[in-house]
Amino acid sequence: xxxxxxxxxxxxxxxxxxxxxxxxxxxxxxxxxxxxxxxxxxxxxxxxxxxxxxxxxxxxxxxxxxxxxxxxxxxxxxxxxxxxxxxxxxxxxxxxxxxxxxxxxxxxxxxxxxxxxxxxxxxxxxxxxxxxxxxxxxxxxxxxxxxxxxxxxxxxxxxxxxxxxxxxxxxxxxxxxxxxxxxxxxxxxxxxxxxxxxxxxxxxxxxxxxxxxxxxxxxxxxxxxxxxxxxxxxxxxxxxxxxxxxxxxxxxxxxxxxxxxxxxxxxxxxxxxxxxxxxxxxxxxxxxxxxxxxxxxxxxxxxxxxxxxxxxxxxxxxxxxxxxxxxxxxxxxxxxx
Amino acid sequence: xxxxxxxxxxxxxxxxxxxxxxxxxxxxxxxxxxxxxxxxxxxxxxxxxxxxxxxxxxxxxxxxxxxxxxxxxxxxxxxxxxxxxxxxxxxxxxxxxxxxxxxxxxxxxxxxxxxxxxxxxxxxxxxxxxxxxxxxxxxxxxxxxxxxxxxxxxxxxxxxxxxxxxxxxxxxxxxxxxxxxxxxxxxxxxxxxxxxxxxxxxxxxxxxxxxxxxxxxxxxxxxxxxxxxxxxxxxxxxxxxxxxxxxxxxxxxxxxxxxxxxxxxxxxxxxxxxxxxxxxxxxxxxxxxxxxxxxxxxxxxxxxxxxxxxxxxxxxxxxxxxxxxxxxxxxxxxxxx
Numbered sequence: 268x269x270x271x272x273x274x275x276x277x278x279x280x281x282x283x284x285x286x287x288x289x290x291x292x293x294x295x296x297x298x299x300x301x302x303x304x305x306x307x308x309x310x311x312x313x314x315x316x317x318x319x320x321x322x323x324x325x326x327x328x329x330x331x332x333x334x335x336x337x338x339x340x341x342x343x344x345x346x347x348x349x350x351x352x353x354x355x356x357x358x359x360x361x362x363x364x365x366x367x368x369x370x371x372x373x374x375x376x377x378x379x380x381x382x383x384x385x386x387x388x389x390x391x392x393x394x395x396x397x398x399x400x401x402x403x404x405x406x407x408x409x410x411x412x413x414x415x416x417x418x419x420x421x422x423x424x425x426x427x428x429x430x431x432x433x434x435x436x437x438x439x440x441x442x443x444x445x446x447x448x449x450x451x452x453x454x455x456x457x458x459x460x461x462x463x464x465x466x467x468x469x470x471x472x473x474x475x476x477x478x479x480x481x482x483x484x485x486x487x488x489x490x491x492x493x494x495x496x497x498x499x500x501x502x503x504x505x506x507x508x509x510x511x512x513x514x515x516x517x518x519x520x521x522x523x524x525x526x527x528x529x530x531x532x533x534x535x536x537x538x539x540x541x542x543x544x545x546x547x548x549x550x551x552x553x554x555x556x557x558x559x560x561x562x563x564x565x566x567x568x569x570x571x572x573x574x575x576x577x578x579x580x581x582x583x584x585x586x587x588x589x590x591x592x593x594x595x596x597x598x599x600x601x602x603x604x
Numbered sequence: 605x606x607x608x609x610x611x612x613x614x615x616x617x618x619x620x621x622x623x624x625x626x627x628x629x630x631x632x633x634x635x636x637x638x639x640x641x642x643x644x645x646x647x648x649x650x651x652x653x654x655x656x657x658x659x660x661x662x663x664x665x666x667x668x669x670x671x672x673x674x675x676x677x678x679x680x681x682x683x684x685x686x687x688x689x690x691x692x693x694x695x696x697x698x699x700x701x702x703x704x705x706x707x708x709x710x711x712x713x714x715x716x717x718x719x720x721x722x723x724x725x726x727x728x729x730x731x732x733x734x735x736x737x738x739x740x741x742x743x744x745x746x747x748x749x750x751x752x753x754x755x756x757x758x759x760x761x762x763x764x765x766x767x768x769x770x771x772x773x774x775x776x777x778x779x780x781x782x783x784x785x786x787x788x789x790x791x792x793x794x795x796x797x798x799x800x801x802x803x804x805x806x807x808x809x810x811x812x813x814x815x816x817x818x819x820x821x822x823x824x825x826x827x828x829x830x831x832x833x834x835x836x837x838x839x840x841x842x843x844x845x846x847x848x849x850x851x852x853x854x855x856x857x858x859x860x861x862x863x864x865x866x867x868x869x870x871x872x873x874x875x876x877x878x879x880x881x882x883x884x885x886x887x888x889x890x891x892x893x894x895x896x897x898x899x900x901x902x903x904x905x906x907x908x909x910x911x912x913x914x915x916x917x918x919x920x921x922x923x924x925x926x927x928x929x930x931x932x933x934x935x936x937x938x939x940x941x
Contacts, residue, residue: 364723
């Protein structure tokens with residue numbers, strides 16, 4: 268089977284497992300309850316379809332890691348579904364917290380059903396994630412299941428710490444770089460580290476290899492966020508100035524911005540004067556680049572990527588899945604996928 | 605040891621276990637993150653103390669059931685803390701959803717720290733609940749731990765279904781009685797049923813006795829809610845008319861109200877005309893009583909209590925803890941506790 272076919276098979280199995288985890292209760296009183304979850308997952312409602320579903324990168328990482336660690340990836344499906352559901356729970360709550368009207372081009376859950384129901388839909392998605400994980404007992408053992416549950420819950424705890432910092436940072440004028448990495452570590456990298464650790468847990472490898480697989484995922488997550496921050500200012504969508512897609516307009520304290528604020532130059536002076544307008548984005552992106560923010564961010568992303576790939580080498584991935592894992596990491600960082 | 609001393613010992617052990625579950629991360633950046641949780645649990649901030657903590661009834665039910673089922677109640681402490689944390693997570697989110705400014709006489713978390721941080725504090729409390737439960741592996745076995753985790757997560761799922769219904773009912777003019785019981789079953793009774801089932805799971809009794817213990821808790825929860833609904837209209841605080849404590853003023857679709865709406869008499873006609881004012885509560889409470897709503901609700905509470913006590917008899921509770929369980933049930937229903 269070639270790489271593409273294998274990935275397709277995994278993605279279909281992931282979608283089936285998600286449907287198993289988020290099943291329609293089939294009671295007419297609970298129709299809307301189910302619809303909110305199915306809508307958010309891209310299965311139902313206006314705009315439903317592959318575009319609305321996201322790339323399912325996290326569950327794919329679980330399955331590929333499991334296979335690369337020598338396990339049967341099908342055994343890891345309950346864990347794969349659980350990380351995707353945790354990710355989506357956090358998006359539903361994030362959209363309320365950030366007051367975001369749109370997600371993947373569609374109305375967010377809170378805009379459609381109101382904040383109270385959206386909070387509850389997120390709570391339901393979170394609970395379904397944990398129930399999904401516990402189905403590992405059918406494919407592995409109670410010992411592996413409790414180990415996996417601990418890993419997932421610890422990542423969720425880091426997620427809430429990262430989210431706390433992200434919300435707290437909104438009102439701060441200045442952020443040290445280590446606070447940025449702490450926030451990104453919690454909000455993004457911990458869950459991706461849990462993905463690769465979960466794959467290794469299901470494959471039942473040594474503690475040392477489990478740790479290396481987790482380090483791979485965690486640093487991949489940090490690199491991915493740095494890369495995402497670069498694209499948020501210098502990516503095509505950000506630079507057109509026609510859309511509101513630039514992180515500069517949103518006032519987001521991303522890596523290039525934090526670096527430049529620390530420099531205390533022309534950009535920092537402009538930032539202190541208030542909200543950046545759409546027509547300024549190109550000019551301010553150039554200013555940031557001249558002050559070294561782009562190079563610094565790319566250097567950071569590159570360092571994290573090296574760390575990730577070194578950890579992966581130590582984890583000693585095997586066979587076709589090992590190569591796919593490296594190729595997925597590379598595609599993720601160049602954002603082709 | 606007499607009953608009172610035993611209960612005191614359990615309550616102290618519960619508080620210690622809660623502190624173990626919700627530990628200060630000890631990082632200065634996360635001070636406020638911890639403070640929100642400690643404040644809500646009644647440990648910190650203005651008005652902190654026993655009054656702000658609630659009665660810890662749910663964890664007490666876990667421990668007493670474990671002892672009455674023949675287990676060592678200390679083994680059940682991680683499960684006891686987890687149900688209390690689930691309960692408190694749901695209160696933090698509830699207060700946002702209901703727009704409630706006060707809880708146990710103190711400002712709610714969202715009023716103090718804003719909605720985005722309060723959503724996240726609830727998510728953190730929920731995650732800590734699951735991490736707490738997994739510590740059962742230290743006191744029992746991986747098999748018992750996964751069984752307990754399934755029980756807790758299923759109760760959480762029912763909680764989100766009940767909460768969905770509660771929010772959905774707000775905009776409905778008419779509710780059938782079975783919808784009320786479905787909502788209360790999810791929102792209140794499922795978690796209390798999980799408390800008694802968890803105690804039995806830790807004691808490792810037969811499936812049949814586990815089910816009977818759960819039935820005891822579940823029906824106790826239904827009876828408790830019916831009783832609470834009666835007090836919300838005819839209790840001392842509700843009848844004074846000085847405070848806004850009557851459920852009639854809040855427009856709450858409680859059991860007596862749903863019964864009377866179904867009768868379609870004078871009360872139903874008044875209800876349809878709009879919000880009930882503080883000065884009317886005494887008169888409308890009398891009207892409801894004349895239309896049979898109080899008697900009906902008391903009869904319902906009494907039936908559920910009988911069901912609960914029958915299930916408890918089938919569960920065959922032993923010794924001092926068994927008697928304490930019956931006495932706790934009775935005190936709970938007369939609201940002395």
